[in-house]
Amino acid sequence: MTSDQLAWKIRRHGIEMTHLSGGSHIGAVLSVADIIAVLYADVMNFDINNPKAESRDRFILSKGHAGAAIYAALAECGFFDTEELKTHYQNGSRLSGHVSHHVPGVDFSTGSLGHGLSAAAGMALAAKQDKKNYKTYVVLGDGECNEGSVWEAALFAVHFGLDNLVCIVDHNKMQSLDFCTNTLSTTPLASIWQGFGWNVIEIDGNNHEQCLEALKNGTVKGKPTVIIANTVKGKGIPFMENDILWHYRFPHDGWEYDTAVTELHKTKPLGVTDPYTPDGIENPVTPDENADIYNDHTMSATYKPTWFKKEKEQ
């Protein structure tokens, strides 16, 4: 499967999984889909018949709330049946909303932000000590970079020269309630990582060629690499893009689900079959004039404290 095909499948599964479960974080699933797809289609070494193979590359999705993306990728790669994806969030399922290592192909459970880079650094350090060749990849959110532990790990990875560690920041510019710059700004993100001593590459994180080039040829000797992947939250479904509403809201029955699927079908790559609605949706419900669409749902739209006014960032 090509990375384009896999990315499309991740998005389609993501819509279905959140639609069926009422689950959150579809916006994050859509922003990170391309990064995950390139990693699993073209970069990482793994063996679906031996998920714990010693020579495999390690992967941690530190922004564990985008777990649906990783489950979709693993199922599409053959670690388990894609049919199981429908159990996401359901009673008795192992497919928890946040990533679980009880799922084949998952190296590390996450869900509390700010843990993944440290654990990945531990794996990378062990590889150095034991002269093993695997690489460790970890995906962080930009909102996650609010966590102090991220910066403890950033210092650590540089100090110990972990050049076998690649961190990708899904820089979709948004976090739970608002844009990052309106919350606890880590702008300019690339300079901050540079200041910590990392090899920094900045790319369009929804562009597969750029992702692949950075992942394949971007690392340097002697220090860890961070790829600042500029992405769009909700990427691929225009009415979800850059709207914080879709951090938590799931595509409901009616125009939300129908429009999401219809939008995805407009960009379906050749050779991909939609497992849920193979021919798209006939006569999809469309949003009426009351639909909550293209409205500003950020906290700062209505949060106006009297004592504090955020200066505009340069």
Next chain:
Amino acid sequence: MRDTFFATLSQLAKENKNIEVVTGDLGFGVLKPFWEAHPDQIINAGIAEQNLTSVAAGMALEGKTVFTYSIGNFPTLRCLEQIRNDCAYHNANVKIVCVGGGFVYGSLGMSHHATEDIAVMRALPDVTVLCPGDLVEATAVTKAIAKYPGTCYVRLGRGGEKKIHSDNIDFEIGKAIKVREGKDVAIFSTGAIFEEIAEACEILKENGITPTVYTFPTVKPIDTETICEIAKSHKLIVTCEEHNLSGGFGSAVAEVLAELPSHARLLRMGMNDQYCTIVGDQKYLRDQYGISGKKIAEKILHEVK
């Protein structure tokens, strides 16, 4: 106790190249022999306990037996979620080592008093909690956890602890150790407060009381069998810990007793749900908070008379 621990660990590290120590920038004067003997088996992760603990989990998942090391509350409370999510939930082979259980750093103030650590660590599934009581127990515990799979918490004293047991103790994780057989009153202790129990027993002896004494180097899993047995054969069980009473060792014993149809009365000794607002050396603070040998003996005498 700290020196005994590292001497033992150094020996083990020589035999097992998978043993790694990760220190949080502590161990001046203590770790030097270790890093000189095993330079590839120790790293200083700096003053960053959250990162340190998750790094240890990552290393452990790659096959290493990782000992994280710091003092007081830094290796536990500071990075509790990393212990829970990254170590315990993954059954990672991480041994969290705290030097300074209780009032070891008494003069340094409340920040350095580890007086809730047992309760907090005991509350986590898949964490084995060990508090060696003397140098002999410390050696036995170190050897045992190096071979024991999964996440462990070890609470050590610092220095000056005595060798109370004879060399040949029958140590097993999850088992209490009988120190002496007496009657009517049984004293259970965990950790370095053991030395105060020895002192208390002398005073009790002068007053015609010979208690049964057990140490519990393992708080979790607690030795249910011993507790049940003593609960039947004795009238009073006294628990003693250099720790808060809420959720600690005494609570673990109480949980077992409470489920029995009938049992010996329980008297728990420790800090009475409070922080320490004064400073002083370990001996002084133990006395202030009612867990010196003298105070322990007085309370028992008051109880039995």
